[in-house]
Amino acid sequence: MGGDFVHALKLILTADADVWKVAGVSLQVSLTALALATVVALPLGYIISSSQSRMAGIATWLIHTATAFPTVVVGLSFYFLLSQSGPLGWMNLLYTRTAMTIGQFVLAIPIVTAVCLVALNRLGPEYRETTRALGLRGTAAMRVLLAEVRPAIVSGMLIAFSRVFTELGAAIILGGNIRGSTRTLTTVIALEYDRGDNARAIALGLILVGIALTVNALAHRGVRERS
Amino acid sequence: MSAQTPAPVLSTRGLAVGYADRAVCTVPDLRLAPGTIWLVTGSNGTGKTTLLKTLAGLLAPIAGSITPAPRPGPGGSVFVHSVPVLFRGSLRHNLALGSHGGSDDLRETAAAFGLADRLDQPARELSHGLRQRAALARAVLARPQLLLLDEPEGGLDEAALATWREFAAQTAREQRFTLVVAAHRPAGLEGLPIGQIALGTNN
Numbered sequence: 001m002g003g004d005f006v007h008a009l010k011l012i013l014t015a016d017a018d019v020w021k022v023a024g025v026s027l028q029v030s031l032t033a034l035a036l037a038t039v040v041a042l043p044l045g046y047i048i049s050s051s052q053s054r055m056a057g058i059a060t061w062l063i064h065t066a067t068a069f070p071t072v073v074v075g076l077s078f079y080f081l082l083s084q085s086g087p088l089g090w091m092n093l094l095y096t097r098t099a100m101t102i103g104q105f106v107l108a109i110p111i112v113t114a115v116c117l118v119a120l121n122r123l124g125p126e127y128r129e130t131t132r133a134l135g136l137r138g139t140a141a142m143r144v145l146l147a148e149v150r151p152a153i154v155s156g157m158l159i160a161f162s163r164v165f166t167e168l169g170a171a172i173i174l175g176g177n178i179r180g181s182t183r184t185l186t187t188v189i190a191l192e193y194d195r196g197d198n199a200r201a202i203a204l205g206l207i208l209v210g211i212a213l214t215v216n217a218l219a220h221r222g223v224r225e226r227s
Numbered sequence: 228m229s230a231q232t233p234a235p236v237l238s239t240r241g242l243a244v245g246y247a248d249r250a251v252c253t254v255p256d257l258r259l260a261p262g263t264i265w266l267v268t269g270s271n272g273t274g275k276t277t278l279l280k281t282l283a284g285l286l287a288p289i290a291g292s293i294t295p296a297p298r299p300g301p302g303g304s305v306f307v308h309s310v311p312v313l314f315r316g317s318l319r320h321n322l323a324l325g326s327h328g329g330s331d332d333l334r335e336t337a338a339a340f341g342l343a344d345r346l347d348q349p350a351r352e353l354s355h356g357l358r359q360r361a362a363l364a365r366a367v368l369a370r371p372q373l374l375l376l377d378e379p380e381g382g383l384d385e386a387a388l389a390t391w392r393e394f395a396a397q398t399a400r401e402q403r404f405t406l407v408v409a410a411h412r413p414a415g416l417e418g419l420p421i422g423q424i425a426l427g428t429n430n
Contacts, residue, residue: 129285130312134325134369135300144324147315 007199012206023207026184029097029175030165033104034112038157041109045116046142050128060117066110071103072169078103079173095176100184103170108160115156119149154223158216165212185211236261236373236405237282237304241291244274244281250289251277252426259373259422262402264395266416267409269426275409278426279306279375282407297373301327305371309378311362313350318342318361321350325369333368340364341390356387363394375407380415391415 011019048059080086082094082102093099127148131141146153168186175182177191185208192201238258245251252274259265267275280286283306284297297304305325313321322333337343340360345353353361359379366374380391392415398406399419407424408416 124312126308126310126312127314129280129306130308130314132285132299133283133304133306134365135303136324144314150315 004198004202008202008206011200011203015203015207019204019207021180022183022185022188022204023211025097025182026165026186026208027211029100029171029184030104030161033101033164034108034157034161036101037105037108037160038112038153041112041156042116042146042153043142044109045113045120046146048113049117049120063110063113063117067114069107069110070169071107071163071167072173074103074106075170075173078106078170082174094174095178095182097175097182099174100171100182103174104164104167107167107170108164111160111163112153112156115159116146116149116153119152119156120145123148151223154219158219161215162212165215166208233261235259237293237295237297239282239291239293242281242288242293243290244277244286245289246277246286248289254278254291254426255424257424259405259407261372261405264399264406264416264419264421265408265424266413266421267407267424267426268411268413270411273426275426276309276377278424279377279407279409282373283375301325301369301371303371304373304375305366305369306375307362307366307377307379309381311358313353313358313361316350317347318350318353319346321361322346322365322368325365327370328368336364336368340394356383359383359387360390363391371404373405373407375409377409378411379408380410388415395419 044063048056048063051059078099079094081088082091082099083089084094093102123145127145128141131144136144166186168190171182171184172187172190175184175187177183177187183191185204189201189204189208192198192204235258238256239254240256242254242256243250243252244254252269254274257265267278269275277286281288282293282297283304284299285306299305314324318337319333322337326333334343334346337346340363342357342360342364345357350358350361359382363376363379366376380388383391395406395408395415396419398404399421410416413421
């Protein structure tokens with residue numbers, strides 16, 4: 001095992017183009033999914049937090065529950081939808097990066113929504129009263145109140161990124177681990193482990209952790225500078 | 228309509244204010260003429276803030292009626308909290324939020340409240356007194372018909388109190404809007420022609 005680790009470090013230092021290509025696919029799929037999920041999650045969180053109806057309570061419960069959906073269940077659900085015999089089979093999306101992005105998008109939405117919702121609910125009522133008193137309605141009020149909880153939104157996005165970037169279930173079921181196309185860091189780690197190439201699996205795992213750490217550090221620095 | 232009795236900015240009949248089914252107080256019938264100043268008095272918990280929020284259209288009345296129905300926002304009723312909320316971003320961003328006028332109007336109003344050099348500062352970094360002034364400037368920029376201030380003189384130092392007194396006196400002179408102020412004492416309104424709305428507890 002110790003030998004595997006040393007070998008892994010050597011592999012990182014001499015990483016071939018294939019490894020960086022795989023890392024690039026991982027980043028592209030996860031960042032696209034996160035960006036799209038944020039566009040949906042922020043208005044969703046705002047609408048739920050603004051609602052006085054009983055549905056808001058049910059929606060909050062559903063969102064919190066959805067944060068714990070197993071990635072493999074989301075992967076399987078979309079597999080059945082996108083497979084040739086499924087209702088969306090005609091779109092020919094199965095085993096593409098788009099399919100993986102859809103899976104990760106669905107995994108990220110509840111996390112960003114839940115964190116945004118909690119942060120908005122913790123703002124005192126005077127924040128909303130002030131937007132109303134100044135005549136801010138609809139998207140104008142939403143922009144002002146979401147800006148108030150920006151650090152929380154960034155945290156939510158980071159948690160969601162960590163979840164989708166490191167998930168395996170949806171990526172392998174919806175992407176199919178096709179070399180040069182849908183192979184990501186997690187799917188290739190699983191493959192190398194199956195093959196018994198522990199050093200390569202560890203090397204890729206370390207690269208994965210390194211990228212996750214870098215993204216977190218950059219985001220935290222961005223929040224500190226802007227607040 | 229005769230010239231002597233202009234239509235009131237707002238009048239109430241049998242008004243009770245409160246939250247959900249809990250009435251906080253009943254309010255004597257009001258008739259607020261344009262350009263007048265009113266002081267809402269009463270000890271803690273008598274419903275001064277609740278009345279102001281109801282007149283501003285932020286809370287629905289428990290009973291009775293307000294005519295015309297309050298319309299929160301620019302050109303209508305603007306309520307300012309006793310500890311005003313300034314949002315993330317510069318003072319300029321905050322002043323522009325409810326503003327109807329252009330950037331000249333914003334600069335002039337900021338100058339009138341002694342805030343001209345601070346427009347690009349983060350609003351959250353201003354002192355308590357400056358934040359009170361900023362909230363007042365923001366409310367004035369919304370060109371309200373009815374301006375409702377909850378304890379605007381609370382926690383102000385002498386310099387800020389002087390600005391507030393000057394603002395109140397100017398409001399009385401120019402009669403640009405109807406001003407309703409909730410306070411324990413008439414701080415800053417002494418010597419001005421003001422009407423009084425006295426609240427007592429209901430329970």
